[in-house]
Amino acid sequence: MRHLIIILIATITFSSCKTKNDGFNISGHIEGIKDSILITLYDLDQQINLDSAFSINGYFELSGKVEYPTGCWIKCQDEYANIQVENVNMSFTSPIKDMHLNSLITGGTEQELQNELMKLQKPYDLIYYGAYDSLMNKKYPNDEVKQSLIKKFNESQKTLHDIYIDFGKRHSDSYMGLDIVYMNRKSIDKDTLQAIFEKLPISIKSSPTANALKVFLFEEVAEVGKPFIDFEVSSIDGKEFKLSSLKGNYIYLCFWSAGCGPCLMEIKFLSEHYNEVPEDLSIVSFSIDKNIDAWKKASEMNNITWHNVSDKEGDKGKIKTQYQVQAIPTSFLIDKEGIIIKRFTGFDTDGNIIAQLKGIIAEKK
Numbered sequence: 001m002r003h004l005i006i007i008l009i010a011t012i013t014f015s016s017c018k019t020k021n022d023g024f025n026i027s028g029h030i031e032g033i034k035d036s037i038l039i040t041l042y043d044l045d046q047q048i049n050l051d052s053a054f055s056i057n058g059y060f061e062l063s064g065k066v067e068y069p070t071g072c073w074i075k076c077q078d079e080y081a082n083i084q085v086e087n088v089n090m091s092f093t094s095p096i097k098d099m100h101l102n103s104l105i106t107g108g109t110e111q112e113l114q115n116e117l118m119k120l121q122k123p124y125d126l127i128y129y130g131a132y133d134s135l136m137n138k139k140y141p142n143d144e145v146k147q148s149l150i151k152k153f154n155e156s157q158k159t160l161h162d163i164y165i166d167f168g169k170r171h172s173d174s175y176m177g178l179d180i181v182y183m184n185r186k187s188i189d190k191d192t193l194q195a196i197f198e199k200l201p202i203s204i205k206s207s208p209t210a211n212a213l214k215v216f217l218f219e220e221v222a223e224v225g226k227p228f229i230d231f232e233v234s235s236i237d238g239k240e241f242k243l244s245s246l247k248g249n250y251i252y253l254c255f256w257s258a259g260c261g262p263c264l265m266e267i268k269f270l271s272e273h274y275n276e277v278p279e280d281l282s283i284v285s286f287s288i289d290k291n292i293d294a295w296k297k298a299s300e301m302n303n304i305t306w307h308n309v310s311d312k313e314g315d316k317g318k319i320k321t322q323y324q325v326q327a328i329p330t331s332f333l334i335d336k337e338g339i340i341i342k343r344f345t346g347f348d349t350d351g352n353i354i355a356q357l358k359g360i361i362a363e364k365k
Contacts, residue, residue, distance in 0.1 A: 022087065023064050023065030023087050024065065024089075025061065025062075025088075025090065026074075026085075028059065028062070028074070028091065028093065029060075029093050030076055030094055030096050030099070031093075031094070032058075032096040032097065033076060033077070035054075035055055037076060038053075039055060039060045039062070039074065039076045040074075041072055041083075042072055042073045043066075044070075045071065045314055045315055045316070046291065047289060047294055050066070062074075065087060066085055069175040069176065072084075072085050074092060076096060077096065079096055080099060080100055081094055081099040081103035082114060082118075083111065084108060084113070084176055085108075086108035089107055090107030091107060101122065101125055109174070110175055110176050113177065114176060116167075117163075120163050124159045124160050127152055128153060128157055128160060131156065132153060134149050135150065164180060165187065168181045172199075172200070178213070181193070181213070182212055183326070184326075185213065186326050193217055194217055208316045211316070212318070212321045215318050219318075219322060220322065221322050221323070221324050222323045222324060222332065222340060223340065224340050224343050225339065226339070226340060227338050227339055228251070228332070228339075230242065230243050233310060233319070234309065235308060236295065236304075236310070243284065249280050249281065249282045250278070250280055250281040250282070250333065250357075251283075252282070252284065252331060252333055253284045253286060253332045254286065254330075255288055255325045255329060256288070256329050258291070258297065259289075260328050262329055263329040263347070264302055265349065266329055266347040266353065267298075267304060269347075270283065271302055271305070273354055274306070276354045278358060278361065280336070280361075283306040284307040284309060285299075285304055285306065285309070286310065286320075287309070288314060289310065290312065327346070329344075329345075329346065330344065331344040332344070333357060335364060341364065342360055
């Protein structure tokens with residue numbers, strides 16, 4: 001009861017400063033932080049901060065408006081917690097340590113689902129993070145214990161993923177559940193996906209996630225051995241770019257994002273070794289960032305001098321979905337006739353991607 005009273009008092013104190021009657025309002029408290037610590041609400045899809053506030057005795061308030069229920073992070077110092085933001089009043093409480101495991105969030109039907117999922121996953125989260133901490137900090141006396149920790153880590157990771165996908169399928173009539181289904185669409189058979197899509201409530205069927213799933217189910221998708229799917233988008237300097245304009249050259253088409261570490265590692269490698277790229281090979285970096293400033297900053301910092309384009313539709317964009325990109329970086333090598341001859345997922349830090357491309361092209365010739 002004592003905590004409830006404090007939260008109510010804090011809410012009244014903040015309400016004179018910020019009100020959003022038609023949007024969301026998050027009244028929060030983080031235990032263990034000093035005054036004037038910045039707390040931000042980060043939209044995972046748009047890659048932007050929706051709001052921010054400085055702590056007063058650990059209390060803060062965040063407000064704004066979302067078009068659809070939106071998966072976000074509440075970030076404080078180096079910690080974060082997942083929250084499903086809806087245009088309702090919400091409350092957030094957590095110690096600063098391990099916020100992603102220990103936060104208590106109420107308000108909104110989507111957050112209720114998030115809480116249910118966290119409850120199902122928490123026993124395995126504790127095993128996963130415990131094993132990870134022990135492995136990273138070498139808290140094991142011998143190799144036998146190390147191998148046992150690796151086994152626990154891998155098994156708990158798989159169980160967490162299985163719980164996640166199953167939860168998404170069981171709650172696919174919600175924004176959160178459908179988002180899980182879409183993000184894992186390639187590991188769910190298409191008959192199940194189609195049944196899920198057909199049963200979607202009308203309110204959700206018009207959402208960006210539902211539209212993206214519709215593209216995946218019913219429109220042409222890119223596959224190795226088939227012609228590339230043409231698209232017309234904007235380059236980073238605002239010019240029109242059409243993939244078919246490069247036909248007659250080999251094309252290395254790579255989907256990436258400013259927030260993706262392996263993507264930036266690959267871009268840095270390509271930049272540092274760009275003089276080794278064959279003359280008949282064109283590189284196209286396709287950003288899936290919705291945050292244009294982040295795209296531009298990452299491009300400048302990593303010296304992208306080749307074709308650098310985006311449809312500005314983000315993670316659920318039509319082109320990304322048509323190319324069946326689920327994890328990034330994902331890249332495609334396209335031959336001079338426009339046929340996709342190789343798909344790459346991830347970036348191999350031990351390999352030389354340019355040498356790999358040269359080898360594949362040499363075999364093709």
